[in-house]
Every structure is written in structure tokens, then in C-alpha cells.
Amino acid sequence: MTALQFLWFILICVLFSGFFFLEGFDFGVGMAAGIIARNDEEKSTMLEIIGPHWVANETWLVTAGGAMFASFPLWYASLFSGYYIMFLLVLAGLILRGVSFEFVEHAETHRARNLWYIVFVVGSLLAPLMLCIIFFSMIQGIPINAKGDAHLAFFDIINWLSIVGGIAGVLLSLIHGLNYTRLTTTGVLRERARNLNKILYPILFVGEVVVALLVIFQTDFFQKKPISSTIIILLIVLMSLMGAWGTWKDHEGWSLAGSGLSLVSVVILIFNGLFPRVMIANNPANDLLVANSSSSPMALGIMTIVVCVLLPIVLAYFIWSYTLFTKRMASNGKVND
Amino acid sequence: MFSLGISVLSLARIQFAMTTIFHFFFVPFSIGMGFIVAVMETIYAIKKDEIYNKMARFWGKIFLLSFAVGIVTGLIQEFQFGMNWSNYSRFMGDIFGAPLAIEALLAFFLESTFVGVWMFTWDRFKPGIHAIFIWLTSIGTMLSAIWILTANSFMQHPTGFTINAKTHRVQMTSFSDIISNPQLWRVFPHLILGAFVLASFVIIGMSAWALIRKQKDTKFFKKSMYFSLWIGLVSSFGVVIAGDYQTQQIIQDQPMKFAATEGEYEDSGSPASWKIVASFDTKDHKVKHEISVPYMLSLLAYHKPEGGIKGMNTLNKELKQKFDHNKSKSIRDIKDYYLPTTTIFWSFRIMAGFGALFILVALVGIYFSRSKKFQIEKQRWFLYVLGLLMWAPIVANTCGWLITELGRYPWIVYGLYTIADAVSATTTAGELIFSNILYFLLFAILGGVMIYYCRQTMHKGLAAVEGPDATEQTAKTADPFSKEAFN
Numbered sequence: 001m002t003a004l005q006f007l008w009f010i011l012i013c014v015l016f017s018g019f020f021f022l023e024g025f026d027f028g029v030g031m032a033a034g035i036i037a038r039n040d041e042e043k044s045t046m047l048e049i050i051g052p053h054w055v056a057n058e059t060w061l062v063t064a065g066g067a068m069f070a071s072f073p074l075w076y077a078s079l080f081s082g083y084y085i086m087f088l089l090v091l092a093g094l095i096l097r098g099v100s101f102e103f104v105e106h107a108e109t110h111r112a113r114n115l116w117y118i119v120f121v122v123g124s125l126l127a128p129l130m131l132c133i134i135f136f137s138m139i140q141g142i143p144i145n146a147k148g149d150a151h152l153a154f155f156d157i158i159n160w161l162s163i164v165g166g167i168a169g170v171l172l173s174l175i176h177g178l179n180y181t182r183l184t185t186t187g188v189l190r191e192r193a194r195n196l197n198k199i200l201y202p203i204l205f206v207g208e209v210v211v212a213l214l215v216i217f218q219t220d221f222f223q224k225k226p227i228s229s230t231i232i233i234l235l236i237v238l239m240s241l242m243g244a245w246g247t248w249k250d251h252e253g254w255s256l257a258g259s260g261l262s263l264v265s266v267v268i269l270i271f272n273g274l275f276p277r278v279m280i281a282n283n284p285a286n287d288l289l290v291a292n293s294s295s296s297p298m299a300l301g302i303m304t305i306v307v308c309v310l311l312p313i314v315l316a317y318f319i320w321s322y323t324l325f326t327k328r329m330a331s332n333g334k335v336n337d
Numbered sequence: 338m339f340s341l342g343i344s345v346l347s348l349a350r351i352q353f354a355m356t357t358i359f360h361f362f363f364v365p366f367s368i369g370m371g372f373i374v375a376v377m378e379t380i381y382a383i384k385k386d387e388i389y390n391k392m393a394r395f396w397g398k399i400f401l402l403s404f405a406v407g408i409v410t411g412l413i414q415e416f417q418f419g420m421n422w423s424n425y426s427r428f429m430g431d432i433f434g435a436p437l438a439i440e441a442l443l444a445f446f447l448e449s450t451f452v453g454v455w456m457f458t459w460d461r462f463k464p465g466i467h468a469i470f471i472w473l474t475s476i477g478t479m480l481s482a483i484w485i486l487t488a489n490s491f492m493q494h495p496t497g498f499t500i501n502a503k504t505h506r507v508q509m510t511s512f513s514d515i516i517s518n519p520q521l522w523r524v525f526p527h528l529i530l531g532a533f534v535l536a537s538f539v540i541i542g543m544s545a546w547a548l549i550r551k552q553k554d555t556k557f558f559k560k561s562m563y564f565s566l567w568i569g570l571v572s573s574f575g576v577v578i579a580g581d582y583q584t585q586q587i588i589q590d591q592p593m594k595f596a597a598t599e600g601e602y603e604d605s606g607s608p609a610s611w612k613i614v615a616s617f618d619t620k621d622h623k624v625k626h627e628i629s630v631p632y633m634l635s636l637l638a639y640h641k642p643e644g645g646i647k648g649m650n651t652l653n654k655e656l657k658q659k660f661d662h663n664k665s666k667s668i669r670d671i672k673d674y675y676l677p678t679t680t681i682f683w684s685f686r687i688m689a690g691f692g693a694l695f696i697l698v699a700l701v702g703i704y705f706s707r708s709k710k711f712q713i714e715k716q717r718w719f720l721y722v723l724g725l726l727m728w729a730p731i732v733a734n735t736c737g738w739l740i741t742e743l744g745r746y747p748w749i750v751y752g753l754y755t756i757a758d759a760v761s762a763t764t765t766a767g768e769l770i771f772s773n774i775l776y777f778l779l780f781a782i783l784g785g786v787m788i789y790y791c792r793q794t795m796h797k798g799l800a801a802v803e804g805p806d807a808t809e810q811t812a813k814t815a816d817p818f819s820k821e822a823f824n
Binding site for chain 1: 401402404405406408409410412413415416418419420421423424426427429430431432433434435437438439440441442443445446447449450451452453454456457458461501508509510512761762763764768771772775779783786790793794
């Protein structure tokens with residue numbers, strides 16, 4: 001394994017982490033819109049708090065996908081073709097959710113607006129659920145042949161770990177979205193988001209313990225990397241505890257950081273467990289490795305230069321765009337509610 | 338199993354055609370519309386003429402609709418190379434991935450960040466500053482076109498690579514060769530100008546429908562129409578010149594594509610005549626009927642009244658000779674190199690015919706708009722022409738891509754890798770049928786709703802940007818609850 005290959009493995013991890021932190025709350029706000037927003041104005045407020053940012057947040061996923069294609073084409077090819085139906089459903093979720101932002105603006109009747117809100121909620125649930133199932137299925141070892149083709153059976157994709165992991169991931173996104181709602185709104189939405197999180201956090205902790213146990217039994221993470229895996233799992237729980245603490249003590253910034261970093265830690269757990277592989281085959285001889293599934297040193301080198309030049313600029317205006325929208329938004333719900 | 342294998346390939350090809358064609362309705366729409374809206378807002382910032390502010394806001398709404406659908410259908414492209422064409426992704430990753438990743442980092446972040454800022458900060462920045470945001474968005478859309486065309490140009494005309502002897506995959510040897518691919522810089526102007534044609538004629542057409550309905554805001558729609566007629570005229574001229582410039586490259590790189598475009602089965606001889614219409618016997622590889630103009634093909638191809646082109650039958654023999662002893666079995670197995678001639682031939686004629694029509698109509702429209710006596714809102718026949726013509730650039734753009742992509746057949750990467758080899762080994766026919774149906778339904782909904790909301794916005798006219806919306810906003814800010822909350 002060369003230094004460049006290692007660097008790009010880390011970069012892909014960073015891009016997915018960024019995606020789950022940022023789009024995580026977008027998904028969460030989307031799901032939460034179906035739970036805590038009860039009338040048109042409240043729902044529209046939920047859309048508006050993520051309105052300026054969601055496209056840019058989703059770009060993290062597009063960049064992660066593009067970077068994976070560029071740096072580890074064999075990984076990209078095996079992963080996306082193997083989990084065909086799953087990625088199709090991710091796409092369906094992202095497509096429906098994406099257009100509903102714009103369409104709901106144009107909808108005139110109450111019924112049409114409601115329809116787009118439902119589409120928005122469902123899309124926001126579908127995409128992260130499918131992505132989390134893919135990730136938690138992938139780490140268990142799947143049938144990959146010598147060419148790198150993954151012929152997946154139903155139970156390779158849908159099993160205990162992937163289902164519980166998928167639900168826990170969705171739950172964590174929802175909590176993350178509620179924390180974002182608490183930070184960016186005032187009035188009833190902020191209130192309801194906090195109350196709902198107080199119910200959800202205990203469930204999340206149970207989920208995290210179950211996922212941790214299943215990861216121990218269903219993957220080789222704890223055989224190959226017992227120390228780092230343990231530390232990262234503790235980190236996930238610790239960050240969730242921080243989020244919960246912020247919920248009960250009304251420190252909204254800390255809550256958001258806590259739930260976001262929990263999501264990031266989950267991504268790190270997966271990438272740490274994968275390393276030095278990128279896809280785990282049932283037959284270890286067919287594992288896709290960081291060392292043997294990457295692009296040429298030249299392609300990686302050019303990409304590295306591009307990233308070094310562009311990423312600081314991108315991050316600068318990306319963060320600047322967040323500083324423009326720091327004011328809390330009113331829920332505009334009925335006062336007596 | 339074997340028969341399933343064949344249908345997987347055709348299903349995957351249908352999917353690629355369907356998803357890229359649908360995506361490409363909105364790509365030129367967004368590129369062109371973003372640019373025109375940016376120009377409108379800039380004029381407003383300079384001249385402080387309120388009508389340009391209204392134009393930027395109103396057409397900005399249409400731009401955002403197109404942008405949203407463009408983004409979500411673009412997501413499919415990002416994933417489908419891996420999903421349906423995993424062998425291609427393995428073969429081409431070293432070359433193809435980098436432009437895609439750079440596109441995301443350089444272009445997508447730019448457009449997606451600033452479109453969000455632009456959308457939500459109309460009242461917070463001076464017009465001059467606010468216009469910068471739409472310019473950055475517009476630049477983002479154009480940069481994105483450059484990088485995806487970089488990838489596509491390699492597929493048409495591979496440069497800057499070697500085939501790795503061990504892995505049998507393409508490997509990059511010169512990045513500068515890849516980005517200086519002559520195909521790229523000849524197709525880019527054609528594509529961008531085609532986008533401007535599309536967006537300007539959509540504005541012209543929608544304005545025409547609004548005038549036909551005799552709704553309010555006549556002045557606004559007339560102004561929008563006259564403004565876009567100029568952009569339409571300049572870009573329709575430009576797109577023809579750029580198309581000619583691009584053709585020069587195709588004659589060299591892909592003579593088979595050019596011969597199919599012109600429907601030449603036999604060597605044309607010199608001087609060559611140009612078929613206006615023709616019908617073909619694609620089985621026996623000959624022209625059945627034709628009406629042609631003498632000298633015209635020589636003029637089109639070489640800009641002089643002499644010189645001939647090789648026919649498809651000759652080119653087929655040449656290509657067979659060239660590839661019959663190739664190391665790859667699937668390349669040796671290619672039966673012949675004929676293209677879907679009828680489709681390519683007619684695609685070119687539809688595209689070029691519309692191109693000429695756009696110039697003509699724009700000229701007539703501008704002539705009318707200069708006359709003091711002439712009131713365009715009274716010339717209903719001409720408004721209907723303009724109204725119907727708004728769909729034509731969409732057809733023309735699609736035809737252009739049909740020529741480009743069908744002209745690649747049977748290669749996915751010209752001369753290196755066949756379409757048949759590129760498809761995923763794991764994907765089943767059932768999965769592809771399911772995904773094709775799902776995409777079709779999604780596209781039908783997206784396209785239908787998008788047209789419906791564009792129409793609705795047009796019917797509302799300026800009320801869509803200043804009417805009830807504006808009053809609603811005052812009501813919002815007047816709400817004491819809201820005011821307090823914004824602290």
C-alpha cells in the first residue's frame with residue numbers, strides 16, 4: 001500500500017463523514033417534519049431551515065461517490081453493482097426528496113402541498129435507511145468472486161445487523177435532525193423537538209448496545225482490531241451521551257455536535273474495520289484491498305493536487321454560506337398550541 | 338442464462354439512454370437559464386431598471402425548477418456507471434473517475450452552495466452583490482459541463498493513456514492530454530450555445546403563450562421576449578458555427594459517425610452531393626431513395642466545392658481489417674461496424690433544420706420588435722409559432738446527443754472497449770426491468786409536474802414573484818410572534 005492509496009482511503013472516509021454529519025440532519029429534519037410539524041406553516045418552517053443548504057450537503061455524497069470512482073474504481077464498481085436494488089432505492093429517496101423542496105413551493109392547494117410534504121418525509125427516511133443497511137451489510141463479508149463481482153443473496157443484504165444498524169442509523173439521523181431543529185427554530189417546534197429527543201435518546205442507547213453486540217459477533221472487527229474498534233464504539237456512545245446531556249440541559253449546540261459526531265464515529269468504525277480492505281469477501285482471497293483496487297499513482301497524484309488546491313476554497317465558502325443563516329426561525333404555529 | 342445475458346445488455350442500454358436523455362432536458366435548460374438570469378440581474382444592478390429585477394426573479398423561479406430536477410436526475414448518472422456498467426468502471430476508472438470527482442469538487446459545490454445563498458438572500462444584499470451569487474452558480478453549471486465532457490471526449494477519442502499490460506485496464510499517462518482533448522474543446526462551445534438557444538427559446542415561447550392568453554403583464558412578457566430573442570439569435574448563429582467546427586474533428590476521428598450522419602454507404606466521390614432526405618436499406622447497406630443537392634456535402638465537410646468522403650461500406654472494411662486481429666476476443670467478435678444509420682441521419686437533419694429555423698424565427702421576431710407600428714401581441718399566428726417552437730431546442734439537443742452517442746457504437750470507449758463488455762456481470766434482467774419501470778414512472782411524474790408548475794407560474798405572471806407572495810411576507814413580518822422569534 002502506498003501513501004497515496006492510504007491518503008485516499010482516509011479522504012473517502014472524510015467525505016462520507018461529512019456527508020453523514022451534514023445530510024444526516026437534513027434527513028432528520030425531513031423525517032421530523034412528519035412528526036413534530038402539525039400544520040402547513042410548521043412544515044414549511046422545517047423545509048426552510050435546511051432550504052439554503054441541503055443541495056450543498058448532498059454534494060458531499062456526490063463527491064464521495066466521484067472520489068471513490070476516481071481513487072478506487074474497483075471498489076466503486078463492486079459496491080454499486082453488488083447493491084444494485086439498494087442503491088436504486090437510495091436514488092429514488094434522494095430524487096423524491098430533492099424535488100419536493102421545489103415543488104412544494106409551487107403547490108397551490110392544501111392537498112398538493114401535503115402530498116409533497118409526505119414525499120419529502122418518505123424520501124428523507126428511505127435514503128438514509130438504505131445507505132445504513134448497505135454499510136452494515138457490507139462489513140459482514142459478502143460473496144465476491146475473483147473478478148470482484150458481488151453476487152448478493154437476499155440475506156446477505158437483509159440480516160440482523162443490517163436491519164438493526166439501519167434502524168439505529170435512521171434513529172440517530174432523526175435525533176440529529178431534531179437537534180438541528182432545536183438550534184435553528186424557536187417556539188413550538190423547538191419545544192417539541194426537545195421533548196421528542198428526550199424519548200428517543202433512551203431508545204438510541206439500547207440500539208447502540210445491540211448494534212455493538214452484533215458487530216462483535218457478525219463481523220471480524222473485534223478479532224482483527226479489538227482495541228481501536230472498542231475505542232470507536234465507546235466514542236459513539238460518548239458522543240451520544242453528550243447529545244443527550246445537551247438535550248436535558250438545553251445546550252443545543254452541544255447536542256448537535258454530539259449527534260453529528262456519533263454519526264461520524266459510526267462511519268469511522270466502518271472504515272477502521274474495513275482497513276486495509278475496502279470490500280470484505282467471504283473468501284479472504286477475494287477481498288478488495290486498498291492496495292489492489294486503486295487507480296494508478298498518477299491519477300491519485302493529480303487528484304491529490306486538485307484536492308489540496310480546491311478543498312480549502314470549497315470549505316471556506318461552504319462555511320461562509322452557513323454564517324449567512326444564523327438567525328432562528330419562528331415556528332409560526334398557533335400560539336395556543 | 339445466455340439469452341438473459343443479452344437482454345441485460347439491451348436493458349442497461351435502454352436505461353442509459355432514458356436516464357441521460359431525461360437528465361439532459363434539464364442540463365442545457367439550467368445552464369442557459371442560469372446564464373440569462375445572471376445577465377438580467379446584472380443589468381438590473383447596473384441600470385436599476387425595475388423590470389430587469391422582475392425578469393430575474395420570475396425567470397429565476399423557472400430556473401430553480403429546472404435546476405432541482407436536473408440535480409436529482411444527475412444523481413442517477415453518478416451511480417449508474419457503478420450499478421449497470423461496473424466492468425466499464427473497472428476498465429475506465431483511472432481516466433473517468435478523476436473528471437467526475439473534480440466536477441463534484443470544483444463545480445457541484447460551487448453551484449449548489451451559491452444557488453442556496455442566491456435563493457434566500459434577495460432582500461439581504463445589494464443587487465450588485467446578489468448578482469455575483471447567480472453568476473457563481475452559472476459558472477458552476479458550465480464548469481460541470483466541461484468536466485463531464487472531458488470524460489465523454491475520452492470515450493469518443495481516447496488520448497493520454499496506455500493499456501496496463503497486467504490489468505488490461507486503461508491507465509493515465511498524461512492528464513494534460515486528457516483535458517486538451519480536441520473533441521472536448523470542439524464540443525464544449527456547441528453544447529453551451531445549444532443550452533443558450535434552449536433557454537432563450539423557452540423564455541420566448543412561454544412569453545408567447547402568456548401573450549396569447551392576453552393576461553396582464555403584457556409589457557413584462559414582451560420585454561422578456563425581446564430580450565431573449567437577441568440571445569436566441571446570437572446563440573443560434575453561434576451554435577451552427579460551433580457545430581461545423583465540431584464536425585471537422587469528427588470527420589477525422591470518427592469517419593464512420595460522419596458517414597452515417599450523411600447516409601453515405603458508398604464513397605461519395607468528388608465533388609460530393611448532400612442528401613436532404615433519403616431512405617435506407619440498412620440490411621443490404623445501400624441508399625434506397627434520396628433527394629440531394631450537388632456540391633453541398635463537399636462544402637459542408639471541407640468548405641470548398643470539391644473533395645469526397647469515404648462511405649460506410651469502405652469504412653466498415655477498414656475497421657474490420659484494423660480490429661480483426663485484436664487481442665481481445667470480444668473485439669474480434671464484432672460482426673460489423675455499421676451504425677443505426679437511419680436514426681443518426683434523421684437526427685442530424687432534425688437538429689440542423691431546427692437550427693436554421695431558430696435563426697430565421699429570431700430574425701423575424703427581432704424585425705417585428707423594432708417596428709413601432711407592429712404589436713406582437715396582436716399577431717397571434719406568430720405567437721403560436723414561437724409558443725410551439727419552445728419545444729424544438731429540446732428535441733434538437735437530444736438529437737445532437739443521439740448522433741454523438743449512437744455514433745460510438747459498438748464501442749463504449751472508441752477503439753478500446755465494447756459496450757457488450759462494459760455491462761455489470763451481477764445485474765439481472767429482473768433488476769433492470771424493475772429499475773427501468775421505476776425510473777420511467779419517476780421521470781413521468783417529475784417531467785409532468787415540472788411542466789405543470791412552469792405553466793402555472795406563467796399563468797400567474799408577475800403575481801408569482803410579487804403578488805400574494807409579497808403580501809404573505811409582510812404578514813409574516815408583521816406577526817409579533819415572528820418578530821420576537823427572529824432575535
